[in-house]
Amino acid sequence: xxxxxxxxxxxxxxxxxxxxxxxxxxxxxxxxxxxxxxxxxxxxxxxxxxxxxxxxxxxxxxxxxxxxxxxxxxxxxxxxxxxxxxxxxxxxxxxxxxxxxxxxxxxxxxxxxxxxxxxxxxxxxxxxxxxxxxxxxxxxxxxxxxxxxxxxxxxxxxxxxxxxxxxxxxxxxxxxxxxxxxxxxxxxxxxxxxxxxxxxxxxxxxxxxxxxxxxxxxxxxxxxxxxxxxxxxxxxxxxxxxxxxxxxxxxxxxxxxxxxxxxxxxxxxxxxxxxxxxxxxxxxxxxxxxxxxxxxxxxxxxxxxxxxxxxxxxxxxxxxxxxxxx
Amino acid sequence: xxxxxxxxxxxxxxxxxxxxxxxxxxxxxxxxxxxxxxxxxxxxxxxxxxxxxxxxxxxxxxxxxxxxxxxxxxxxxxxxxxxxxxxxxxxxxxxxxxxxxxxxxxxxxxxxxxxxxxxxxxxxxxxxxxxxxxxxxxxxxxxxxxxxxxxxxxxxxxxxxxxxxxxxxxxxxxxxxxxxxxxxxxxxxxxxxxxxxxxxxxxxxxxxxxxxxxxxxxxxxxxxxxxxxxxxxxxxxxxxxxxxxxxxxxxxxxxxxxxxxxxxxxxxxxxxxxxxxxxxxxxxxxxxxxxxxxxxxxxxxxxxxxxxxxxxxxxxxxxxxxxxxx
Numbered sequence: 001x002x003x004x005x006x007x008x009x010x011x012x013x014x015x016x017x018x019x020x021x022x023x024x025x026x027x028x029x030x031x032x033x034x035x036x037x038x039x040x041x042x043x044x045x046x047x048x049x050x051x052x053x054x055x056x057x058x059x060x061x062x063x064x065x066x067x068x069x070x071x072x073x074x075x076x077x078x079x080x081x082x083x084x085x086x087x088x089x090x091x092x093x094x095x096x097x098x099x100x101x102x103x104x105x106x107x108x109x110x111x112x113x114x115x116x117x118x119x120x121x122x123x124x125x126x127x128x129x130x131x132x133x134x135x136x137x138x139x140x141x142x143x144x145x146x147x148x149x150x151x152x153x154x155x156x157x158x159x160x161x162x163x164x165x166x167x168x169x170x171x172x173x174x175x176x177x178x179x180x181x182x183x184x185x186x187x188x189x190x191x192x193x194x195x196x197x198x199x200x201x202x203x204x205x206x207x208x209x210x211x212x213x214x215x216x217x218x219x220x221x222x223x224x225x226x227x228x229x230x231x232x233x234x235x236x237x238x239x240x241x242x243x244x245x246x247x248x249x250x251x252x253x254x255x256x257x258x259x260x261x262x263x264x265x266x267x268x269x270x271x272x273x274x275x276x277x278x279x280x281x282x283x284x285x286x287x288x289x290x291x292x293x294x295x296x297x298x299x300x301x302x303x304x305x306x307x308x309x310x311x312x313x314x315x316x317x318x319x320x321x322x323x324x325x326x
Numbered sequence: 327x328x329x330x331x332x333x334x335x336x337x338x339x340x341x342x343x344x345x346x347x348x349x350x351x352x353x354x355x356x357x358x359x360x361x362x363x364x365x366x367x368x369x370x371x372x373x374x375x376x377x378x379x380x381x382x383x384x385x386x387x388x389x390x391x392x393x394x395x396x397x398x399x400x401x402x403x404x405x406x407x408x409x410x411x412x413x414x415x416x417x418x419x420x421x422x423x424x425x426x427x428x429x430x431x432x433x434x435x436x437x438x439x440x441x442x443x444x445x446x447x448x449x450x451x452x453x454x455x456x457x458x459x460x461x462x463x464x465x466x467x468x469x470x471x472x473x474x475x476x477x478x479x480x481x482x483x484x485x486x487x488x489x490x491x492x493x494x495x496x497x498x499x500x501x502x503x504x505x506x507x508x509x510x511x512x513x514x515x516x517x518x519x520x521x522x523x524x525x526x527x528x529x530x531x532x533x534x535x536x537x538x539x540x541x542x543x544x545x546x547x548x549x550x551x552x553x554x555x556x557x558x559x560x561x562x563x564x565x566x567x568x569x570x571x572x573x574x575x576x577x578x579x580x581x582x583x584x585x586x587x588x589x590x591x592x593x594x595x596x597x598x599x600x601x602x603x604x605x606x607x608x609x610x611x612x613x614x615x616x617x618x619x620x621x622x623x624x625x626x627x628x629x630x631x632x633x634x635x636x637x638x639x640x641x642x643x644x645x646x647x648x649x650x651x652x
Contacts, residue, residue, distance in 0.1 A: 091492070130568065142468045144487065144569050151488040155481050161470065162477040166417065242456065243470050 001029040004068060006059060006105070007079030009038035011182065012123070014045075015226050016077065021045035026075070027234030037068060038080065060101035065108035072112060075233050076120045076169075078105060084127060085189060087149040098152035106159055110168045120160070120171040121232045124245060126218060126290045128154040128175065136294040139247060146288055157245040164244050172232040172240065174298075177250030177305070180219040181316035190285045194219065197255070198262055198313055201273035202325055210279035213256040216291040220250040221315040224305040231303055239301060249305040251312065252292035261309040265317070266325050327355040330394060332385060332431070333405030334362035335369070337508065338449070341552050342403065347371035352401070353560030363394060364406065386427035391434035398438060401559050402446045402495075404431060410453055411515060413475040424478035432485055436494045446486070446497040447558045450571060452544060452616045454480040454501065462620040465573060472614055483571040490570050498558040498566065500624075503576030503631070506545040507642040516611045520545065523581070524588055524639055527599035528651055536605035539582040542617040546576040547641040550631040557629055565627060575631040577638065578618035587635040591643070592651050 003020065007013050013036075020031055033051040036042040037059065044052035057064050059080060069076070080101065081087075087094025102122070109118065129137055130146035143154045157173045164171040182195040186207070193210055194217055200207035220228075228248050240246075253261075263271045306312045317323060329346065333339050339362075346357055359377040362368040363385065370378035383390050385406060395402070406427065407413075413420025428448070435444065455463055456472035469480045483499045490497040508521040512533070519536055520543055526533035546554075554574050566572075579587075589597045632638045643649060 140468050142466050143484075145484070146491065146568060148488055148492070151484050154484050158469075158471070158477050158480050158484075162474055165472065166474070242472060 001026055001031050001075065002033040002035070002071070002073045003031060003075045003077065004035045004037065004073035005077045005079065006037050006068070007081065008036035008042035008054075009040050010079055011184065011222065012176075012179070012225050012229070013038070013042070013077075013079050015222050016079075016229050017045040017048075019226050019230065021048035021050075024049050026230075035068065035073060058097075060096050060104060065101075065104040066111065069105070069108045069112055069118075072116050072118070074118055076105075076109070076118050077229060077233070078102065078120060078122045081123075081153075082149070083189070084147055084149040087152065088147055091148060094148050094152060098149065099155055102152075102156045103159060106163050106168065110163070117167060118169050119233060119237070120169045121229055122156055122160050122171060122173045123229075124153045124157050124173045124175045125150065126175055126177060126247070126293075128157065129290050131288040133290065136292045137247070137290055138294045139297045161242065161244045165242055170237050171244050172237065173245035174228050174232055174303075175245065175247045176225055176228070177218045177220040177248060177293075179222055179225050180312060181221070181320070183222065183316075183320045190282050191289075193282070194255075194258070197274050198258065198316065199320075201262065201270045202266060202313075202317070202321065204273075206273050206275055208277045209255065209274050210277060210282040211255065211286055212278070212283070213259070214254050215286055216252060216254045217286075218250045218252050218290055218293055219309065219312055220248065220305040221312045223315050223319055224248075224250075227305075228303055235302060243297075246298040246301065246303070247293050247295040249295050249299050249303055250293065251306050251309060253309050258309050261313055265310055265313045270325070327352055327357050327401065328359040328361070328397070328399045329357060329401045329403065330361045330363065330399035331403045331405065332363050332394070333407065334380075335364035335366050336405055337510070337548065338502075338505065338551050338555075339364070339368070339403075339405050340371070341548050342405075342555050343371040343374075345552050345556065347374035347376075350375050352556070361394065361399060384423075386422050386430060391427075391430040392437060395431070395434045395438055395444075398442050398444070400444055402431075402435070402444050403555060403559070404428065404446060404448045407449075407479075408475070409515070410473055410475040413478065414473055417474060420474050420478060424475065425481055428478075428482045429485060432489050432494065436489070443493065444495050445559060445563070446495045447555055448482055448486050448497060448499045449555075450479045450483050450499045450501045451476065452501055452503060452573070452619075454483065455616050457614040459616065462618045463573070463616055464620045465623045487568065487570045491568055496563050497570050498563065499571035500554050500558055500629075501571065501573045502551055502554070503544045503546040503574060503619075505548055505551050506638060507547070507646075509548065509642075509646045516608050517615075519608070520581075520584070523600050524584065524642065527588065527596045528592060528639075528643070528647065530599075532599050532601055534603045535581065535600050536603060536608040537581065537612055538604070538609070539585070540580050541612055542578060542580045543612075544576045544578050544616055544619055545635065545638060546574065546631040547638045549641050549645055550574075550576075553631075554629055561628060569623075572624040572627065572629070573619050573621040575621050575625050575629055576619065577632050577635060579635050584635050587639055591636055591639045596651070
């Protein structure tokens with residue numbers, strides 16, 4: 001089995017590839033080759049038994065998408081995207097990569113022809129939804145993004161469904177919750193604090209909380225995100241029907257509940273490292289974000305996530321801290 | 327005021343232009359110039375007091391969209407599209423005109439810059455919805471098209487909202503019901519029979535009904551369609567909010583109710599000209615179509631349609647038959 005991963009240098013891509021390297025197989029098939037692609041050179045996962053080909057290029061350049069699918073990968077995991085803030089700041093770059101790039105990839109698959117019909121996994125986002133919405137966003141709620149990034153993801157979802165319906169590929173779009181706890185350093189993403197207030201205190205560092213404790217949000221761990229990709233890659237897609245884009249399961253909680261879970265897992269000393277510094281700009285951005293979902297289709301199709309924020313913290317401690325709190 | 331109409335040779339475009347020629351003004355502003363564009367040469371409406379410029383070209387060709395918006399029309403009515411059946415039969419043509427053409431137009435408006443921000447009206451379609459759905463489709467129901475045409479219209483809606491949010495133009499997307507009674511000759515569209523069974527009998531001709539009498543569908547007259555465009559062109563858009571695409575009002579009824587209305591308006595002799603010839607292909611297509619809507623936003627914003635099928639028939643008799651039944 002040959003897998004192509006676009007956006008392989010990103011956090012989810014790296015963790016997905018580590019899992020593939022560890023498992024060595026996919027739905028009972030041996031993984032023989034993985035092509036890792038990103039705009040910066042991705043690194044092959046350590047200890048992989050398969051051939052790993054690492055490529056760096058702009059996949060929206062003419063001919064690039066064709067080159068990537070020319071040797072007919074069986075599974076294509078399309079994680080490549082300009083993130084929300086950058087797509088908002090750079091209109092043309094966001095549309096070029098997130099919309100044109102996605103379409104060029106889909107059209108390159110179509111151009112291969114001769115019965116080629118790979119499984120394609122497209123990571124969408126809860127940014128396809130825009131306020132106002134109900135407290136819990138149901139599977140049938142309409143997509144009214146309030147960012148160019150969300151617009152581009154919603155368009156990708158529509159293309160995915162149509163190309164799948166046409167038999168060009170076998171596509172699944174997965175709308176990821178906010179991934180928490182994100183490993184690494186604090187970044188400037190408006191959503192960064194949801195992870196920072198857990199990761200940094202566990203690491204002996206101070207973290208800034210810019211919003212009030214009653215802000216509610218929708219989370220899943222990096223391990224769950226990888227689990228979604230693996231399940232989407234191996235499941236029987238005939239059960240999905242024509243609506244190929246699914247809101248993934250997650251866990252909804254307030255910042256206060258996040259902090260309470262941290263207290264239970266790591267104690268008061270760790271929690272005391274959270275410093276409240278209200279930031280009206282971040283508060284305004286976060287106010288327009290989804291808070292909770294009634295995601296029923298994805299769990300019914302076998303997608304699984306954490307069922308408490310304590311579990312999300314424990315996954316972080318196991319996967320990133322070797323099981324120990326620093 | 328300068329108006330640009332794309333798709334000006336189509337039925338809705340022609341009727342819209344006749345209305346503009348008759349009224350001579352728009353929301354209190356005198357219409358001084360109208361540019362009519364289509365892929366075939368459109369005809370200027372009779373008796374117009376304004377300058378009419380008629381152009382034929384493929385607006386998806388490089389430079390065409392820029393040329394059309396270069397003299398900064400105040401209002402752009404974008405009706406141009408490859409219809410459903412053709413977009414399904416010719417994948418590339420459908421995407422080129424319905425998606426790329428629309429995006430090229432929107433980007434051409436953006437390229438004008440210097441504070442240019444025209445009102446843009448985009449005609450979408452109930453084809454953005456795909457079965458299964460509830461008996462009445464609510465304003466918040468998700469868009470899951472089952473045709474490439476519906477996919478392309480749904481993408482146009484997303485672009486319209488994002489470009490409007492960005493301040494590139496002031497856009498409104500209007501999802502038209504099936505237009506009934508369509509004037510002209512019977513055509514091969516799968517939806518043609520909804521009009522044929524009224525228009526042809528009124529004209530002394532036989533018409534074929536390919537589906538059963540209990541098929542329910544969603545209708546508005548050509549006069550209402552023009553009314554939607556005029557209202558969208560002149561309304562205060564600040565009341566719309568960020569969700570710029572609206573399901574237009576219409577009237578839902580079964581074929582039996584259509585026939586009963588025809589009987590009331592025109593009598594048994596006319597109704598007797600409907601011949602039942604079941605067509606399984608058309609029955610299967612129609613089974614996937616929306617039947618009824620709970621369209622609350624558009625009426626609240628001032629959009630109006632007929633409230634009975636008798637009214638729809640009377641509009642046809644007034645507007646197409648000079649008030650007389652043949």
